Amino acid sequence: MLLAGATLIHWIAHTETAKSHHRHPVMSHFYGAPAMALLTVGAGAMLVGRDMLGLQLALRIDLVLWAAGTALGLFTAVAIPYLQFTAHEVGADAAFGGWLMPVVSASTGALLLPCLPQGQTRLCMLLARYAMFGLSLxxxxxxxxxxxxxxxxxxxxxxxxxxTLWIVLGPLGQSITAANLLGSNAHLAVSGFLAQALEAFGIL
Structure with a gap:
């Protein structure tokens, strides 16, 4: 909340500077961070907050934040590379860890699988998370x-x-987490050999 408040104050006090961040070849990549923040807070509501808020309220909070974080993450994963290809001046030595910010997405969708209706809804969630996992990888x-x-x-x-070199650990950690969480919950949406194969993939 403090960081969100500080960001809002920054946008109000330095509006023109804030608006120009997307044109900066370094600052623009950090637009991936708000998406991760929404996903992380949503996961926290399910893992920790449900003891205080109750399962239903925690689930609603997580669903809203997961949807918003996923939409924002997908948008930045497309928009920032597009700006980099078309508008930013990028030198041969410009690559840095911040380039990974738009493609790192928290592995929180798997936490929602047990709470979703059985059948097509769970299957769609599982397949969508695996698709995002593959794209980000x-x-x-x-x-x-x-x-x-x-x-x-x-x-x-x-x-x-x-x-920023430590950001490289983000995709590694998130990929391992996603593969394991999705694999361990795959049996809720698919069955038989496929569920076992997905769980084994997570372990590998």
């Missing part, structure tokens, strides 16, 4: 390879950018 592999190439050819670079 491909995008992450491409971005990480460019970051590695930059490190080899142009070294570490500015000291202020070094902490």
């Amino acid at each position: 491909l995008a992450s592999m491409m971005s990480i390879s460019q970051i590695l190439s930059r490190l080899i050819e142009h070294k570490v670079g500015a000291a202020a950018a070094v902490p």
Whole structure:
């Protein structure tokens, strides 16, 4: 809440600067962070908040935040690369960890599977999460390879950018989490060999 308030104050006090962030080749990538924040708070409502709020209210909060976070995440995963391809000035040594922000999405959809109606709704949720998992994995592999190439050819670079290298751990951790959570809940939407195969995939 404090960070949301600080962001709002920043937008009010420095409106023109805030509006120009999407045109900045570095700042624009951090538009992926609000999507992750919504997904994380929604997951927290289900995992922790339901003891205080009750399951139904926690589920409604998580559904709303998951839908908003997923929509915003998909939008930034398309819009930011588009701006990078068409408007941003990107040098050969420009790749950095922030490029991964728009493609990292919290693995929270699996938490909703047990609470959704049986049948087509659960199956659609499961397949959609696996599709997003695959898309983010491909995008992450491409971005990480460019970051590695930059490190080899142009070294570490500015000291202020070094902490962004840790963002690379995000797609790795989120991918492992997604594969395991989806695999362990796959039996709720599919059965037989497919459910076992998805669970084994998560373990691998």
